[in-house]
Amino acid sequence: MFFGSGIIRGMLVTLKNFFTSYFRSAEEEGGVITVQYPESRLPEKERFRNFPFLLYDHVPDNLRCVACDICAKECPPKCIYIVREFDKDGKPLKRPATFDIDFTVCMNCGICEEACPFDAIYMDHEFEIANQERHEHLLYHKEDLLKSNEHFHKIRPTDATAIDARRREAEEKKKAAVAAQAAKAAQP
Amino acid sequence: MEKTFAVKDTMDTQTLEINIGPQHPSTHGVFRMNMVLDGEQVVSLKPVMGYLHRNHEQIAENISYTSSMPYTDRLDYFNSMSNNFAYSLAVEKLANIDVPERAQYIRVIMAELTRLVNHAAVIGFLLNDLGAFFTPVLYAFREREKIVDIFEEVSGSRMMCNYFRFGGVKLDMSPAILTRVKEIVKNFPKFLDEFEALLTRNEILCMRCQNVGVLPPELAVSASITGPMLRASGVNYDIRKVDKYSIYDRFNFRIPLGLKGDVYDRYYVRILEMRESLKILEQALDQIPATGELVSKKMVPFLKAPRNFKPPVGEAYGRVESPKGELGFYLVSDGTPQPWRYHVRAPSFINLTILEDLCIGHKVADAIVILGSIDIVLGEVDH
Amino acid sequence: MDIADVKSKLEQAFPGIALRPVRDTLLMENAKDIVKIAQFLKDSPDYQLDYLSSLTGADYLEYLEVVYHLYSMEKKTGPLVLRVRVKHDHAQVPSLVSVYRGAEYQERETYDMYGVVFENHPDPRRIFMWEGFEGFPLRKDYQQEDSETLEMEDIEWLEKHGIPVPQDLSAKAEELKKLGRRAVAQKPGQPEPE
Numbered sequence: 051m052f053f054g055s056g057i058i059r060g061m062l063v064t065l066k067n068f069f070t071s072y073f074r075s076a077e078e079e080g081g082v083i084t085v086q087y088p089e090s091r092l093p094e095k096e097r098f099r100n101f102p103f104l105l106y107d108h109v110p111d112n113l114r115c116v117a118c119d120i121c122a123k124e125c126p127p128k129c130i131y132i133v134r135e136f137d138k139d140g141k142p143l144k145r146p147a148t149f150d151i152d153f154t155v156c157m158n159c160g161i162c163e164e165a166c167p168f169d170a171i172y173m174d175h176e177f178e179i180a181n182q183e184r185h186e187h188l189l190y191h192k193e194d195l196l197k198s199n200e201h202f203h204k205i206r207p208t209d210a211t212a213i214d215a216r217r218r219e220a221e222e223k224k225k226a227a228v229a230a231q232a233a234k235a236a237q238p
Numbered sequence: 239m240e241k242t243f244a245v246k247d248t249m250d251t252q253t254l255e256i257n258i259g260p261q262h263p264s265t266h267g268v269f270r271m272n273m274v275l276d277g278e279q280v281v282s283l284k285p286v287m288g289y290l291h292r293n294h295e296q297i298a299e300n301i302s303y304t305s306s307m308p309y310t311d312r313l314d315y316f317n318s319m320s321n322n323f324a325y326s327l328a329v330e331k332l333a334n335i336d337v338p339e340r341a342q343y344i345r346v347i348m349a350e351l352t353r354l355v356n357h358a359a360v361i362g363f364l365l366n367d368l369g370a371f372f373t374p375v376l377y378a379f380r381e382r383e384k385i386v387d388i389f390e391e392v393s394g395s396r397m398m399c400n401y402f403r404f405g406g407v408k409l410d411m412s413p414a415i416l417t418r419v420k421e422i423v424k425n426f427p428k429f430l431d432e433f434e435a436l437l438t439r440n441e442i443l444c445m446r447c448q449n450v451g452v453l454p455p456e457l458a459v460s461a462s463i464t465g466p467m468l469r470a471s472g473v474n475y476d477i478r479k480v481d482k483y484s485i486y487d488r489f490n491f492r493i494p495l496g497l498k499g500d501v502y503d504r505y506y507v508r509i510l511e512m513r514e515s516l517k518i519l520e521q522a523l524d525q526i527p528a529t530g531e532l533v534s535k536k537m538v539p540f541l542k543a544p545r546n547f548k549p550p551v552g553e554a555y556g557r558v559e560s561p562k563g564e565l566g567f568y569l570v571s572d573g574t575p576q577p578w579r580y581h582v583r584a585p586s587f588i589n590l591t592i593l594e595d596l597c598i599g600h601k602v603a604d605a606i607v608i609l610g611s612i613d614i615v616l617g618e619v620d621h
Numbered sequence: 622m623d624i625a626d627v628k629s630k631l632e633q634a635f636p637g638i639a640l641r642p643v644r645d646t647l648l649m650e651n652a653k654d655i656v657k658i659a660q661f662l663k664d665s666p667d668y669q670l671d672y673l674s675s676l677t678g679a680d681y682l683e684y685l686e687v688v689y690h691l692y693s694m695e696k697k698t699g700p701l702v703l704r705v706r707v708k709h710d711h712a713q714v715p716s717l718v719s720v721y722r723g724a725e726y727q728e729r730e731t732y733d734m735y736g737v738v739f740e741n742h743p744d745p746r747r748i749f750m751w752e753g754f755e756g757f758p759l760r761k762d763y764q765q766e767d768s769e770t771l772e773m774e775d776i777e778w779l780e781k782h783g784i785p786v787p788q789d790l791s792a793k794a795e796e797l798k799k800l801g802r803r804a805v806a807q808k809p810g811q812p813e814p815e
Binding site: 054083096099158160165 | 297301302304305306307308309373380383387390391392393394395398400408409425428432435436437438439440441442443444541542543544545
């Protein structure tokens with residue numbers, strides 16, 4: 051072909067895309083796929099993992115975390131700091147007094163969620179946490195991290211129902227074992 | 239490079255030393271090149287790196303094996319799945335773990351999707367360096383967005399996937415996601431045809447890329463070059479065919495080779511490799527078993543307690559054909575949960591050895607194009 | 622690759638050479654032999670090991686080690702691993718750049734991280750750390766300086782250039798000097814109290 055035909059062919063491709071983008075919707079090939087954020091958003095994916103949050107069952111006081119420190123040890127950049135709570139006599143309780151996560155260090159890997167043996171910490175979907183002050187606002191304490199089980203069901207329904215079913219099964223097995231133990235002890 | 243001005247022979251000229259400095263839109267990251275120029279021609283070129291050195295190897299000596307997996311995502315931050323793949327291969331060699339069937343197929347699907355994503359974007363960035371400001375990049379990114387959405391649905395994150403575990407993968411792919419991948423694979427050749435119509439016979443591209451940066455095959459082998467750059471010079475070495483790691487010996491695909499080894503060949507080899515990756519993906523999506531376990535039985539207790547994983551004393555070197563070349567991990571274990579030595583053999587770092595040889599005699603604009611065709615990403619160069 | 626086979630062929634070609642198999646790798650007792658062994662393995666028609674995949678160092682507390690992984694692109698055969706051991710205070714190994722060009726940047730990296738000096742290297746400079754950096758980071762006895770604490774020599778330099786130093790920083794520096802310690806960063810693994 052003549053010299054310059056390659057360039058003209060390329061320009062025809064861009065011209066075709068320019069005109070068809072007016073007539074196609076976003077899902078078809080050739081449509082405009084830009085989403086005008088923040089007026090409209092993309093649908094949230096269920097497995098999206100961003101920063102962690104602590105789970106409580108009905109009341110914020112009833113949190114599942116027992117301050118075992120496993121997530122703090124497993125965290126790759128070491129952004130979790132936990133101090134166990136002691137009661138008035140000095141005996142350790144199964145609750146954390148401080149649970150700090152430094153969001154400027156956290157790299158959203160999800161290993162704390164994998165390692166927790168008590169189903170207490172999970173990854174949230176919150177990503178709009180920008181602020182003007184780095185050291186005050188981006189160091190989250192226990193009160194900021196606590197979120198309810200209903201919130202968990204809303205953001206990750208399949209995982210939440212599976213975990214609830216597993217915990218209920220474990221509870222019932224424990225109750226059955228305790229009942230069997232009591233029945234055996236009651237027998238002479 | 240003939241001299242066309244007679245007055246130049248009698249003029250007393252000097253060489254000019256400039257810095258194509260760390261902040262530059264065309265250096266693919268924070269990368270500095272000290273160039274000595276005679277007019278517009280390059281006389282010598284010294285790359286300076288280390289601006290993104292994050293000491294990944296020392297961090298890994300202090301945390302457990304699984305906790306290093308999110309750090310490997312950030313090495314070649316463009317293709318995180320293939321970094322995870324190389325690291326899991328190295329640990330599986332070290333500790334003798336085998337991988338169940340469905341997990342193997344999922345791994346191959348993820349690795350080949352990563353190759354598609356990388357080659358499309360790299361061709362776009364090469365054209366960015368040539369001056370086609372962002373049009374090919376955005377054409378490529380339209381396809382990349384679909385694939386990266388799949389990564390988000392499967393693993394939770396678009397780029398830092400942290401998806402592979404030793405002995406398998408972390409989470410399952412539902413049948414709906416597999417259907418979407420099949421659709422992407424069906425529509426991808428149409429995108430490739432449009433991309434080639436835009437670029438391959440473009441006269442500007444041909445005149446600026448052919449006979450620029452020619453790499454002879456003996457120099458390429460001696461300088462430890464791997465990846466599409468080596469195959470564009472005509473050397474037939476692809477680790478997927480040589481080592482036959484994972485299940486690549488079950489698939490039928492060819493290796494494209496170049497003739498001359500210039501920038502145009504490297505661009506065209508990447509387009510052909512994308513077509514071969516589509517073939518592998520079609521075969522893998524047909525053959526994947528419908529159910530199966532995701533992690534080898536030996537490693538299931540360590541999914542919840544990574545700090546207890548203690549591989550036996552020894553060493554291992556695991557390598558994969560990442561989209562940029564040979565990515566290898568050298569691990570030495572002393573029986574404790576932390577590795578004793580952890581080394582990354584980064585392809586972009588080693589492919590930069592011959593940057594000076596390729597650029598001497600060309601002009602500054604050609605040097606930028608040659609750097610774009612070597613395909614570096616600074617996270618890997620500096621680990 | 623069969624280590625015993627390689628060892629016997631090398632002992633035939635270079636009589637008197639000292640080699641020892643370690644697991645399934647080959648250790649060269651004398652570091653000076655590496656260049657001629659590498660050239661022999663590259664040229665010999667049985668092996669044709671023309672591709673140096675990885676050159677790296679390791680620190681084993683009593684000695685430093687340099688490990689080479691060699692492959693063959695012609696015959697597509699598997700890795701042959703060679704090792705060389707040197708002591709910490711006189712760590713000198715001949716450079717392989719004359720045999721494999723690809724060793725250039727990897728040897729610079731090993732020098733930068735471990736302090737192994739490669740003789741006859743065309744460009745023996747640090748590659749990742751900045752010029753003027755003291756110390757070799759990946760050695761096991763390396764202690765990182767704490768970037769937020771000043772020492773007496775830093776305070777003297779600042780005062781010489783007329784920059785005022787806050788009282789608490791200079792008090793801390795004097796205390797460190799009295800104890801004779803350097804400002805060392807905390808070892809990773811200890812989360813700092815908030």
